[in-house]
Amino acid sequence: MHIVVCIKQVPDSAQIRVHPVTNTIMRQGVPAIVNPYDLFALEEALRLKDKFGGRVTMLCMGPPQAEDALRKCISFGATDAVLVTDRAFAGADTLATSYALAAAIRKIGQEQAVDLVFTGKQTIDGDTAQVGPGIAKRLGLNLLTYVSGIRDIDLDARRIKVERRAEGGVQLLDSTLPSLITMLEGTNEMRFASMDDMLRAARFPIRKWNKDDAGIEDVSKIGLKGSPTIVSKVFGPTPRATKADVQVVADTSVQDVTLNLLQKIFTAHPSLEQELVERLGA
């Protein structure tokens, strides 16, 4: 079984700060991590490798330093890793990104046919959830998004059964290989890296592909040029015109503060009081 897992290196959003004047992301000193959602995809792929044998090939598009993210995945037990890196990819939106990754997966598939492609649900920096569906469409793979569990795979019959998270419930879907799965978060727990794999990861020769190596045929479809969306404005959340009407408990008693609060709210919003009374009285 040959599985390709797509990952992205992202800044740790918990540590992101925005410059108060220029409204730009201050990346300095913010650690780069493997997109946390992608780890659920990787773990699921590794479990399938444990069960069926075969290979897990990691794929990432990004700057040269994204190599660290791939090395991390090797330490968890992935077989191989390819970093697609070229200045020509810079500024890509999701459409251009899916074009580049699809080309690279086709190339990887020439080495050994690909049975499954995994991605995370979305990234924590872009939050689009669009690249997985884009890759599937371009490669003609069956798209299985928001998968919460793989019920069954029959390699001989080339069939796969998955549970897919939908609004208000779970769909049980039966599809065929090859397919692309975007894995839901919280569906498994990432294993610990073994000492052997950590040593292997440190020395692992990660393959770096430029746009030609990745088999890009049409350069007008990658990078900024291949991106139909344009970021026209970036700005911080607007502060409220008026600040909160604040009372301090230390200044008076907690009973006074709460009674005061009720009076203020219900005076300013009589309809809210009315609705509460009607609903609770019913």
Next chain:
Amino acid sequence: MTEAPKPAPARPAGRAGRNTELSEALKAYKGVWVFIEHDRGHVNPVSWELMGEARKLADKLGVDVAGVLMGGLDEPLDAFAREAYAFGADRCYFMRDPVLKGYRNEPFTKGLTDLVNKYQPEIMLLGATTMGRDLAGSVATTLGTGLTADCTELNIDGRALAATRPTFGGSLLCTIMTLAYRPQMATIRPRVMQMPRRDDSRTGDGIDTPLGMIETDVVTKLIEFIPDATRNTVNLAYADVIVTGGKGMKQPDNFKLIWDLARVLGAEVGGTRPVVQAGWIGADRQVGQTGKTVRPKLYIAAGVSGAIQHRVGMESSDVIVAINTDANAPIFEFAHYGIVGNAMQVLPALTEAFRSHLDKRIRKVA
């Protein structure tokens, strides 16, 4: 890789090598469409929220609004269309086929792509749900057009859609436009847009188009739909009153105070991401960027600092009350009312104050 914000000029013109001009052929694309999401007899309310928004955009552009209804032969698409007209649609495009019963990516992608190519809308809106995001990504890739995910604000700039979305976990907002491609596609976060007023005197016309696909053409089979057991117990997104606890509640046991207040108000209980991650409360109660977006009439937050990730999920609530020991907590910058004090003392007093006040009022009404 995604729409990462870069320092950009206020106007996007003049980017090296980029086509920002609309071709003559694409200028023919007219109208604002809403994909009406429905499942097992119910329209997802986000579709009506979008219908209201589509109406506003279309009125600015001087064009029509259309709804897209795809489904099985025995699904009540005509009844949904009447609702669509009442909420602002001028027209509905129907696709009825047994293959379209229960959402699957393949036939829905084909159907919606065909409709777009045939009737050529300039804007296409979908809910940012598991269905909308799955479908939008496939359709936009097939059409080779721009798609902006999970938007929280829509506007018209010139003649183009300006779609604003939070990025980097909500720390920043960016406005994204698709200038040289049509349709301009966007998925919109549920509960961010207001539910439009319903006008049942409005009508519209319906156009039927065949799907042109049979069951044997579809690879993926829907074997079963397993509804959530908790489906009717937690409906945070649509609750009128929500009491939320954050890490400032100190211990899981203290959440009892949150539940007590919620009971008195007939409210739902919410939690911040750290509280959900600590297991103090279920993930289906998380409010914020990676949880639910809510817009209740009253939102009471206790021990919540007001991190941006939380703020984006609740800031459109009508009345926000914050209780926090730290007078400098960010939540006081966007709450309407604040109490600086220990939530463990304030909550019981607040519960008692609401109880006695509302009891008195209810008795008076009775």
